[in-house]
Amino acid sequence: MNETLMNDNRLAVLDHSRTRAKSGKPGAERGRISVRDVDIVFDTANGPHVAVKNANLAVRPGEFICLLGPSGCGKSTLMNSIAGFVPPSSGEVTIDGEAVTEPGPDRGMVFQQHSLFPWKTVKENVAFGPLMAGVGQNEANSVARTFLSLVGLAAFENAYPNTLSGGMQQRVGIARALANYPSVLLMDEPFGALDAQTRVMMQENLLDIWREFRNTVVFVTHDIDEAVFLSDRIVVMSASPGRIIADIDVKLPRPREQSLLTSPEFMALKRQCLDLIRQETLNAFQQQNKAG
């Protein structure tokens, strides 16, 4: 009885998300990202530092891409420019044809860790986006409950974040980002701080959710298994200054399960990425040694 109620509720949410998607731009799907000739330069004490160099990237609506690259190569910086936190020094970032100038609820963010509001309960955290969008308290609460059951945490709605495990906190973070029905979901190493088993569970969980939402996902990671398992496409970045050096299609069938990890196709893709990354990591080390 309760179960069916919950499912009805969830279907309503998803229908809602579709109608919202349509109302954005008639006929067009939402969530097309375009990064054109983007350079990002930071002013530092040692002079200008080029974090991202000449990045070009086109992401189709509903596509799941992973940004893969060695540490410090500018993955977060590139993602932050899509999010609207870091303006490109030159070039342009657009979402559905509109230039990105500031962060907004159409682009949900999931951070690596500790980004839940510790003074808000789990439910209040998830209801925050809808409230900011001007939805009434009651509706915001019911949206929050729906998304919490989507990530399997309905029973913890009144708990405070610091009483949850890291994996549970990240699921709340995902629910919070989705509660705004974003057309783009930006995830910066969201599972990086989790142990291996929890991470695998979270990956499957994420794919389940994404299968229903079908929004565009940009997922930053330096875990090659994770990138291959999750994405439609892997965008590999070079060591600093970050350039896009490879764009690999991942044509593995969906829905994906853990058994995939041992299939020859998976292995081949993994090898391909591994070679690219190894080369780039070596380059990065050499550069850092020179700089140091």
Add this chain to the structure above:
Amino acid sequence: MDSQSNAAIRTAEALVDTSAKPSGTEATPDACVSAELSPPEEKSQVQSRTPVMIWFRTSGPRYLVRIMALVAAVLLWELASDNGFSFYVNFENIPAPSVVGAALGAELAGQEFYLHILHSLERVAIAYVMAVVLGVVIGVAMGRSRWAEDIILPYIELLRPIPAVAWIPLAILMLPTEQSSIVFITFLGALFPVILNTVHGVEQTNGLLVRAARSLGASRTAILWHVVLPGAMPSIVAGLAIGMGVAWFSLLAGEIISGQYGIGYYTWNSYTLIQYPQIIIGMLTIGGLGTLCTLLVRKGCSPLLKWQARGGRS
């Protein structure tokens, strides 16, 4: 439609599955925690059954020690006074606790004493409320705006070290009534700790949380209200408690002015009249009221900080 709902049900099952994994062999920490943290309602039930017992086992002995420490001091004092102890420190003219107790009984039976307390409470209340409102507003402004900080900080640096007593002449010259002078001095005492702690708390704002709020569509005011203030709250509450303590000892200084009522006035007046037991009663009353008010502030603010409590601890 049908296939859609089926898909949803399948996903729901998958999700329920992952979240309710039994914590068996090599269970993920995630599963462990969800098993161990059963939904909050159940947990609080289990806890609320034995809070008194828990208190007796954990806090009881410690409170006993604290009470014994005080009792020991009173006993020593009684001995010293009764025997006229005089070796560098002189107890010959200090009334014994028993004498003070008798005097206190007499005071409590009359009305004057309560009037003194009421007057002091009134002054502290007015001064404290003003200090808290102004202090938090100024502190938030300073923490958020460099301009505000640059304009206000020099005043604070300059005025803060001035002790309350030193303000008495100016307060009398500048303000129309005795009452307003005393309230002003008390207010100043409470103001600075509130401002400084608020600034400190606001400046500690977690940038990541601000970014999260912005990406969720929060406006600047919403960020102030939902991110900056709650984040600064532990520090603000600490400031409020310190401010209350300082308010009471500034009050004592201020009440030197008053020729009428107030527990500070009572104490000074007893000194001029050489009523030794009354001096001690006055001192202890100020100490007791200060502690009590500080405790009230802490307790009153604790709902604002309940998110800090972790798991079973409180």
